[in-house]
Amino acid sequence: MAIVFVLIxxxxxxxxxxxxxxxxRRLFRDxxxxxxxxxxxxxVVIAGGWALTVGAFVxxxxxxxxRLQQVLAWPGFLWLALSLYLLLxxxxxELLRPVLRRILERRARTAKAVTVPATPEPIPAGQGADRVPAPASRAESAGDHPGTAAGEDPGGGAADGRGTPAAPSGPSRRLFVSRVVGGAAAAAAVGTVGYGTYGVLSGPRxxxxxxxxAKLPRAAHGYRIAVVSDIHLGPVLGRGFAQKVVDTVNxxxxxxxAVVGDLVDGSVKDLGPAAAPLAQLTARHGSFFVTGNHEYFSGAxxxxxxxxxxxxxxxxxDRTELAHFDLAxxxxxxxxxxxxxxxxxxxLGDRDRSRACVLLAHQPVMIHDAVEHGVDLQLSGHTHGGQLWPGNLIAxxxxxxLAGLDRYGDTQLYVSRGAGAWGPPTRVGAPSDITVIELASRQA
Structure with missing residues (x-):
């Protein structure tokens, strides 16, 4: 087992x-x-970024x-997201490079084909035999630029007969393509991470x-459950973020x-003040909580x-019997x-199965046990919807x-993408949410 771990x-x-x-290589060497x-x-930037990332996790x-966790978390976790999108x-x-090279080569051929020879200056009548043109200076014969060959643009690219710079050639063309593609890649990565971070910090929608x-009585038709998961209060998302979540829920x-796990990434000592706004949560029948996997890293x-x-x-x-259904x-x-x-x-073992039952369970994989115990609806989180594309493929x-409503036999499963984020405070392709589930009675 140890050998396998080392190899991995x-x-x-x-x-x-x-x-x-x-x-x-692509962004700096080329x-x-x-x-x-x-x-x-x-x-230095790349090595330093990863040093901060490792430091943040450690x-x-x-x-x-x-305080040290907070200092390391912002740059370290953001670098993790940025490095992913720089690589992508x-x-x-690589798909753009050959296309751009072909465009530049076509421009160079076109510029060469349309080169127009210089028109000789007309000589007035009677002066043809006697007029001797003054010798051109070496600079003029080289295209009016000292040290530049005739027909060549001083900027390094070829020029047509009208003095218009054409596409760069040889090494200059390769350097131009690398700079264009590298600059576009860096801009795209920074823009993606910036937009995804702004979405998280703005709060969940x-x-x-x-x-x-099927078992819900008519009297409970329209009953609303606010599902909140994966807030992940920690070194990055603190009290201000918790307040946004609470205000949105209320x-x-x-x-x-229903707060279905992964509330925090840290101890009560460090994050107690950040979690304080949860005391403001308001609902007619109260607020309920179950642990997620991160609670067991933080002192459940x-x-x-x-x-x-x-x-x-x-x-x-545990389970509580509400007026019209069981909540477990x-x-x-x-x-x-x-x-x-x-x-x-x-x-769930001794409950009345004629009553509808809603189960709070952090991880979606727990659905199979819920089916065996006759649960009508399981509410979960954990996946973050993948959080950072293409992480959704792995999740x-x-x-x-992964996210949304699904059915397993007679049991339905709803998975929230979560309100916060773990690691990088960034989401791409998986926006955060707080879900309001409205229960419907088939007798209504």
Whole structure:
């Protein structure tokens, strides 16, 4: 097992080194004429960025002073996102390079084909035999530019007979193409990360969906549950972000609020003040909480007590019977190593199955146990919808449902993309959301 882990680690390191060398080559080596400050600066930027990224993860996991975590988190996590999109952008640029080269070559051929020979100056009658033209200076015969060959543009490209610069040729053309493609790749990566970060920091948007439940009585038709997952309060997203989430949830005026895990990335000591706005959550039938995998990295027992103090009710393998349906919650599967994993028998074993049941469970993979226990609707998060494209391909491969509403037998599963972000405070192709689920009775 240890050998397998070492081999995988070596493979990951090899891929990272190769990818970063490739980015450095395309953005710095190929866009400069030779060794110099620009190439060295590029190497320093890339190596320094990864040093900050590793430092940010190590500081967070090792419980370093919170201020140090904050200092490292912003540049370190943003570099992680930026490096991904720099790599994708320069890879996409490989498709552009041959096209741009062909365009420049075609321009050069066209410029050469339309070269018009200089028209000799007409000689007035009677002066043809006697007039001797003055010898041209060497500068004039070389195209009016000292040190420049005739018919050549002083900027390095060929020129046509009318003095119009044409496309660069040879090494100059390759350098021009590399600079255009490299500049476009850098701009695209920075723009993508900037837009994705702005989307996260602006706060989640409200998504509304109607879910019919066969066992829901007519009196509960239109019941609204605000589903909040994956807020990820930590060194980057703090109290101000928590306040935005709370204000957004309260603006929907839900009947019930379900916080389905991954609330924090850090200890109660460091993040207690950031989580304080959760005490303002308001719903007719209260706010409920279940643990996610990140709670078990951050002190799950302490956070369960903290959210209880803030007015949320933790459902630790527990169930409450509301007026028209049962609401149950199970611990995340990450708690199994600590003897605090999900216990479906405790939460659901003795319930009246003629009543509708809504289950809060952080990870979508828990749906199969929910089906076995006759749950009508499971509410989950965890996937972030992939968060950073093309991460959705990986997240979709390891989760039964990536985002949205799905059905497994008689059980429906809704997966939220989450309100915050983990690692880079950036989302691309998977905007954050708070979902208001309106339950519908088929008897209505």
């Amino acid at each position: 680690a070596l493979l990951v390191v090899a891929v990272l080194v190769t990818g970063n060398w490739y980015v450095w 866009t400069t004429r030779g060794p110099g400050a620009a190439r060295r600066a590029g190497a 500081a967070e996991r090792s419980g370093a002073p919170f 952008a320069v890879l996409a640029g 409200v998504k509304r969906i109607t879910v019919p439940l 603006s929907t005026q839900p009947d019930l609020i 027992e302490q956070w369960v007590e903290e959210v209880r103090r803030l007015g949320l009710r933790p459902l630790e393998n 919650g199970v611990n995340d599967i990450s708690g199994e190593d600590r003897g605090q994993g999900p216990d479906y028998a405790k939460a 979709g491969a390891v989760n039964p449902t």
